[in-house]
Amino acid sequence: xxxxxxxxxxxxxxxxxxxxxxxxxxxxxxxxxxxxxxxxxxxxxxxxxxxxxxxxxxxxxxxxxxxxxxxxxxxxxxxxxxxxxxxxxxxxxxxxxxxxxxxxxxxxxxxxxxxxxxxxxxxxxxxxxxxxxxxxxxxxxxxxxxxxxxxxxxxxxxxxxxxxxxxxxxxxxxxxxxxxxxxxxxxxxxxxxxxxxxxxxxxxxxxxxxxxxxxxxxxxxxxxxxxxxxxxxxxxxxxxxxxxxxxxxxxxxxxxxxxxxxxxxxxxxxxxxxx
Numbered sequence: 138x139x140x141x142x143x144x145x146x147x148x149x150x151x152x153x154x155x156x157x158x159x160x161x162x163x164x165x166x167x168x169x170x171x172x173x174x175x176x177x178x179x180x181x182x183x184x185x186x187x188x189x190x191x192x193x194x195x196x197x198x199x200x201x202x203x204x205x206x207x208x209x210x211x212x213x214x215x216x217x218x219x220x221x222x223x224x225x226x227x228x229x230x231x232x233x234x235x236x237x238x239x240x241x242x243x244x245x246x247x248x249x250x251x252x253x254x255x256x257x258x259x260x261x262x263x264x265x266x267x268x269x270x271x272x273x274x275x276x277x278x279x280x281x282x283x284x285x286x287x288x289x290x291x292x293x294x295x296x297x298x299x300x301x302x303x304x305x306x307x308x309x310x311x312x313x314x315x316x317x318x319x320x321x322x323x324x325x326x327x328x329x330x331x332x333x334x335x336x337x338x339x340x341x342x343x344x345x346x347x348x349x350x351x352x353x354x355x356x357x358x359x360x361x362x363x364x365x366x367x368x369x370x371x372x373x374x375x376x377x378x379x380x381x382x383x384x385x386x387x388x389x390x391x392x393x394x395x396x397x398x399x400x401x402x403x404x405x406x407x408x409x410x411x412x
Contacts, residue, residue, distance in 0.1 A: 138193040140269060145192060149184045149261055153254040156180055161250040165243055170231040173253055175217045180257040182210025185264035192268035197275050198344070202267040205286055205337060212290070216297055229373050230365075263334075263341040263350035270344035278343040286336030292318070292329030300326070313374070313384045321393035323384065324370070327361050328391050367391070
């Protein structure tokens with residue numbers, strides 16, 4: 138066991154890079170990079186378990202970190218595997234990149250997969266801090282964080298199931314889901330995912346230097362709103378669904394709120410968020 142933050146981080150980096158290299162090699166053969174998302178989720182869970190085994194924090198904190206990460210990571214990984222990989226065409230985002238990169242696709246995807254390895258290490262930071270927490274037992278802060286994590290997971294699972302149920306009906310093909318949580322938010326899965334990470338950061342806050350873990354949900358929100366999350370998802374939805382522009386006008390972009398009949402001010406805010 139070790140109490141060295143940097144040593145554990147280095148181990149995590151080597152493992153993540155090696156795993157993503159293997160996944161990249163698979164996409165070279167299959168011409169499908171969709172499984173990188175599965176690798177991201179399960180990779181974070183795997184690193185948390187490694188940290189729990191190697192770190193010298195209290196047993197309670199290491200067990201909690203491993204449990205939270207394993208439940209979250211494998212639940213999300215299996216969902217992504219079924220929803221985006223098995224029996225599916227390559228995700229539209231990666232098809233677009235493959236077409237854009239042309240003959241340089243394999244080289245660029247190698248760099249892309251290694252970037253995902255960096256994200257795996259980065260998002261594993263809260264779990265590493267929890268595993269290094271030397272305080273015996275779990276206090277109110279850790280239990281509160283676990284409760285917030287549970288709320289986020291329950292919401293994400295509910296959103297995923299509602300979307301899957303909608304997509305399973307042939308009559309809904311090409312139409313935007315507007316049932317359950319999806320009638321209150323255009324991205325309830327992203328919202329509750331962020332709640333989950335806030336719960337993990339709250340658990341980590343009890344550890345020495347635990348406040349650093351709040352960088353993770355902050356970066357996640359930035360990525361969701363400005364990089365790979367909401368902008369790319371909504372751009373694809375506008376191209377493929379005729380009713381999506383109306384959905385944008387009537388439904389909150391992120392935080393679940395009652396649907397609106399038409400609010401020009403809020404619509405402007407939503408358009409700025411997704412532009």
